[in-house]
Amino acid sequence: MNINEAFYIGYLTKTRGLKGEMQLYFEFDDYMDLDLDVLFLEVNQKLVPYFVGDIKLHHNSTAYLYLEDVDHVDKAKELIKKKVYLPNDKMPERDPDDFRYTDLVGYLVVDEQEGELGEITAVQEFPQQFLATVDFDGQELLFPLSEDLILGIDEEEQVIEVELPEGLIDLYREL
Structure with missing residues (x-):
């Protein structure tokens, strides 16, 4: 399987104990709905399958897990910081009315x-707000995704209309 046939869910952050237990940090919103029997780790730009022996999900976007054949802390350490993927066919279905700021990637900003x-190239979540990254004449322009700044979103045309604070765009022109 290659990366185009999978979706990113998170990465392994650290080991715990001596028997190969690891912590998985989820960057996928609906991680509680995922089928986590087989995980694919990115190793040397290839996706390598690992069967999950045991997993305990937590409400803070993490899980502790054991992978089959990873039975010692030394084997687990080799996998730390590896990105974790699932096949596209395991992507949970979302309600069509469930629109999120992260869905704005690819939208044209006006x-x-x-x-x-x-075009919005990325949406980052911070504790206080979401930030959109826009490809603005070859450089990154960042602005908060705030209800105060968003005038409208056209899902069909994939356009978001905003009223950015005065002077914000000028700052990026001066760079």
């Missing part, structure tokens, strides 16, 4: 004053 700014 500012009320400046016009078209570019």
Whole structure:
């Protein structure tokens, strides 16, 4: 399986104990709905399957797990910081009305004053807010995804209309 046939769910953060237990940090919102019997770890730009021996999910976007054939802390240490994927056919179904800020990746940003700014390339979640990254004339422009700044979202046309604070775009032009 290659990366195009899978979706990213998180990465292994650390070992625990001497018997190969590891912590998995989820960067996938609906991690509680995932079927986690086989995980694919990115090793040398290839996806390698690992069968899950035991897993305990926690509510803080983490899980502790044992992988089959990883029965010692030394074997587990080799897998730390590896990205974890699942096959695309294991992607949980979402309600069509369940729209999230992360769904805005690929949308065209149109500012009320400046016009078209570019396409959203990433959405990052921080404790206080979400930040959108826009490809603005070859450089990254960041702005908060706040209800105060969003004028409208056209899901069909994949356009988000915003009114960014005065001077924000000028800062990026000066860089």
